Structure formats: structure tokens, C-alpha cells
Amino acid sequence: MAYSDKVIDHYSNPKNVGTLDKSKTNVGTGLVGAPECGDVMRLQIEVDEITGVIADAKFKTFGCGSAIASSSLATEWLKGKTVDQALAIDNMDIVEELNLPPVKIHCSVLAEDAIKAAINDYRVKNGMPELELEEKKH
């Protein structure tokens, strides 16, 4: 199976690899997936407390090229969005942007889950109720 050019580009030059200080109250961390399943994503957002805009986003991913590309793309999209806007990111947007084949759709679902988990972590840290998230099929 050949990878799309966009997947190869994100894999070769991943955007926003790294770690934010998870002890800060304006940093939300989402850790999803499992080593036994072959993919684990950690996605972090740093929210500007005045504007509510995501000022920085970082990821680290254990997984295949599509998983790495999905999380790299997610961090790019997150930056500059408000937390509410970020919630609207749908996994199918990632599938479309990266031309993921059907067997790799679960990578995009994982990225969406990671975004929501990071947002929830941020919300809980800042005294907001946790969002009920619909379960997507992996």
C-alpha cells in the first residue's frame, strides 16, 4: 500500500513534536490508544487564558505513518482555534486531508479522540464540566 504525499510529508517533517508542561492549568493533555494496539497518541494544547485561543499544540505518537501524520496535522489545525472551534474537528476532515485509505481511518479517529481528551483535561483543570463524548468506532 502506498502512502499519500501528504502522509509522507507529515511523517518526514512532522509539525509540533514535543511536550508541554502538563502541570500548568492552561495545558490540556490527551493520551489515547494502547501499546498493544500498535498506536498511542499524546496530544497537548496550551490555551491563552485571556482569549481562549489555543496558542500552542504538541504531540508525540507511537504508531504507523498515518497515525503520526494524523496527529501532526491535528496540532497544525488546533493552533489559532478557540477550544470550542477545536471541538468541531471531525476525523473525516483528517481522512480527507491526508487521503487515508479505509484501513487507516482508525488513525484519524484516534487523533479526534486525542483532541477531545486534551480539551476535556483542560476543562476539568479549569473547573468546567467534562464533555460527554460520543464513542466512534475504531
Next chain:
Amino acid sequence: MELKLPIYLDNNATTPMDPRVLEAMLPYFVEKFGNAASRNHSFGWVAEEAVDYAREQVAKLINADPKEIIFTSGATESDNLALKGVFEMYASKGNHIITVVTEHKAVLDTCKHIEKLGGQVTYLPVNDEGLIDLKELENAITDKTILIAIMYGNNEVGVIQPVREISAIARKHGVLFFTDGTQAVGKIPVDVQADGIDLMAFSGHKMYGPKGVGVLYVRRKNPRVKVTAQMDGGGHERGMRSGTMNVPGIVGLGKACEICMNEMDAEAKRLSTMRDRLENALLELEEAYVNGSKEHRLPHVSNISFKYVEGEGLMMGFNKNIALSSGSACTSASLEPSYVLKALGLGDDLAHSSLRFGLGRFTTDEQIDYTINAIKETVLKLREMSPLWEMFKEGIDLNSIEWAHH
């Protein structure tokens, strides 16, 4: 020597054909196209002669009699013919077959089929080196056991089973011994007499011969073994495998066997030196582990897990220039990591992180150097990107985390 790219290190999947093999085959497509079963004209005689000669070349490699060589379409067909053929032929004696969990799917799936037909199959486990326990094998034998089916060398980890000890147990209990020799024949000395093998499957394209041709060795003396044909027709191959002979393929397989016979010793030495160099260099990386026995192993195979990086992601870092395979789920249709590695007791995480190196006749030292650098570089790069590596470095026990399984 100049570095030749891309580098092929997936010789357990298939080998390139040796040009000498192609040369031997070429006359048998257009010029000498006869049907080896045409007994009454020269076209047939020429073809028959070529098949007979190839049969001798093949027999010589494994120390068999030419009459004991049954040509098939490949190892999968040979596995099917051996297992189903023995199950049918020896039905009055019993219905029990003993095999091993790390066998190739061509054996395991055939055994599943036999179970549906009323057969009993015991699947022996292996230890963390990939080896069976001989006591466990002997204990599994019942008065209904007709066949022990255990491969010679494993396709994923290269582990060589104790074939002579296994055949001695089989002999002692009057049970036939079948071995899938696909990865071993032509790579290491395989001797059906000394090894006590009653039936053996192997294939042309794993030993620098053509695809679409294989062998089932069927012993004729002490004991005389028979298998029920699984394909009915003209009664070719002593009635055990009907179908017009694939003359060019058989000629190529014969030539491939002859070359292996002459060059095996030197080639095995060269490849194991190269393999060890590759392996030792890669093991300089932290948290890298060899899977399977290092002592009882084919000379050209190495299977290594690079903890905290995922196999497919790893391969993507160099698969433009290096071809190899991984036990990771993502590379297989099933989305399950390698059942062979799991049978060795590897957790799913380590199975996901494995690469299989299969060196071959045309692998060069320059290619090994390139591979060492490319893999080391990619492992380090992906670990910088791996949350699991970060946790490991921080001393966090990954088993203490409640992972969301999906």
C-alpha cells in the same frame, strides 16, 4: 563495491531468481515446449528427460531418491498434499495429527480444515526461544496419532526445530514425520535420511528458483509412505499429483537446487557473518531485542524488536530504499500482530515493534552498512516522537497506565 538501491532484505518472502536458473529455463518455453507425458514423440522425450534430470538435481540436494520427488505448484500445495493426503491414506490407522502453533498458515489452516473433516489436531506450544519441548511432543502421541507435522526452520524468526530428535520420537512410536522445509532447504544441509524425514515440502522461489513450482518429498522405503492425491487427473507423479508437468519451472528448480548444493556452505558462512554484523550493530540501540533462539537459527535470518517504536512507522522511514517486513499488525490484512512472535511470549507491544531481516545471495556488505545506518537513524528519530519512549525514560511503568483499548 558500489551501493545498489533499493535493498532487498525480505528473502524469507521470496528470493530473486538466480540468472543461471533463468538461463537453464529459457529453452523450455519456446523451443523445447513438449509435454513430459507425451511418450511417443521427440518433443515429449526431450521434456521428460529435462524433468528426470531436474528430479535428480533436487533429490541430490536432500539426499533422496529421485523417485521420491513429487513436483507440485509450490510449498502451500505440498503442505496441503502431505497433510490431507496422509489424513486420507491412513484413516484406518488413526485421525490424530500433532503440529506446532508457530507453523506457517499453509500448515495451520490445512489442519483446521482437517479438524472440520473429523480429524484431531494437537497444537504444541513453543518456549520463548521458539523451540518445542520434545517431552511434550512425545506425551501428545496417542494410539490414534498418524502424523507429526513440524517445520524445519521458521519463516519469521528463523528458528530451527530439533528435527532429528523429533524424527526419532516419531519412529519410536510408528508415526510419520512431515516437515515444511521451505526456509531451510538450500540454506542449510537438509538430509532426509540422516534427519529421518518421511515427507517434506519446499518451494522453488525461496531458493533463487522460479515461483509456481515446489516439491513434496515422499519416502519410498523404511517406511514406504503414500499420500492420497488431492487433485485427480492423468495420474502424474506416481498418481500422487496429476497435472501437466511445469517443465520450465521444474528445470529451474533443479538448477536452483544444484547451485545451492554447490554453494550452500560458503553462502551460509557469508550470510551469517553479515547477519551477525547487522544484528550486533542494531543491538547497540537501547531496548532492542532479538526474537527467537540465536543458537538454533537459519544463517540468513534475524528478527529484532525495537521497543517503543511501531514497526510500520519504522519501515516507512526507509522503505523507499530498504524492503523488509514487520510483525506489526499494520502491515498485515488481519490487523493482528504476528502470531509467531506472540507464541514466543512477546507482548503485543513488542510484536508491533519487530522487523524481520532476511538476507540473501545478492545482499552486499555495502547494503548492510546502509541498512544499519538507516534503521538506527529512524529508530532514534521515532523514539524522539514516541510518548512511550518519553515515559520509559521518565521511569514510568507502562503497565501501570490504564490504556483505552479500542
